Amino acid sequence: MICRVRTLLLAATLLLTQVQIADAHIVSARLGDFYAGALHPLLTLQDVVVWAALGLLAGTMGAASGRWLVVVFPLGLCAGLALAVSAGVAPMPPIMDAATILILGLLLAASLRIPLALLCAMAFALGVMRGAANAGELLPQTDRLLYAAGLACAGYVVITLVMALALTFRRPDTEPASNWRGIAVRAVGGWVAAVGLMMAGLSLAS
Template sequence: MSGRLRTVVLAALLLTQSHIAHAHIVSARLGDFYAGALHPLLTLQDVLVWMALGLLAGSLGAASGRWLIVVFPLGLCAGLALATTTSIAALPPVVDAATILLLGLLLAASLRIPVALLCAIAFTLGVMRGTANAEELVAQTDRLLYAAGLACAGYVVITLVTAVALSFRRPDTEPTSSWRGITLRAVGGWVAAVGLMMAGLSFAT
């Protein structure tokens, strides 16, 4: 028997002995984690709020930013737990638009917000967005995995955006009037404009 024929026969034998592959075992175990991590990254309100919050923290310095990477994920988990244990519903779209508008204005104004106030804002926003993300939960969802994915996504996004803003802004070495500071303030103006447009659209619909 030639080598090629022997290979074909062995392949045919292997195929006849194969069993049904459990292709969804990873999804069954970690699918809810991935759902919790990816859902907010595919939602415009979440993306804008998370990025604006990270930019705001980065513009204020490392001392403020390092608190948010803990406080914000805790707020997300608290909002998710609140939504699953009570009958509270997600806030209307106009509230999300007003939140984005407020964050943009704070970034554009370059106000020196105290750390305690910034943490309170971050926790409140985390609760709001955690409540909104709870709408994706169904009876079969593993809530612990979903919450872990959501918290990890919040941690990663806030950390990365804050780090980028800190690296770009250099708040400890450059004044607010530098071109870097002006650029961040201009980004805040764009974020506020997006929030204003979203508010107008929510009223129109």
């Protein structure tokens, strides 16, 4: 029994000494830049709150109006990223991010019917702001096209999923905003506004 254990330990030691650094195909293909663009905004509080609130707002507007944001918002992300890279546009200060979240929360809490043109303009402007903010993670060796593609895909997926969930839950085409589902969505808007207010206070305090 002891000899068998010694043999296993010796074999394991020999195997460990032969281990080399892994060279995965995803690194050599530079697809890591795509995943960096897709994952970075999902790990940032400002992006998560703004994207989720915008998707929820699109869902409360109904499918006919909300589906435009699925296209407009990713285009805004790419435009903001391109502006930040080419023209050196600096990202918005933290107080502007907080004000954006506060406004989105208040719009959700008030359950206002926003015209489609204004809704698309808001989505594009928010996309430009958040795209410029995500440009801060670009490195000289980063493939900007892959990074932009990952960022746009993440924006598309988040807005689509949140809008679909909101449409399924809220049912804006068949139920009035005064029912319990509409009240729940407005309560979430109040929480979003509270997050924006807290972020504004922290940014002013610092």
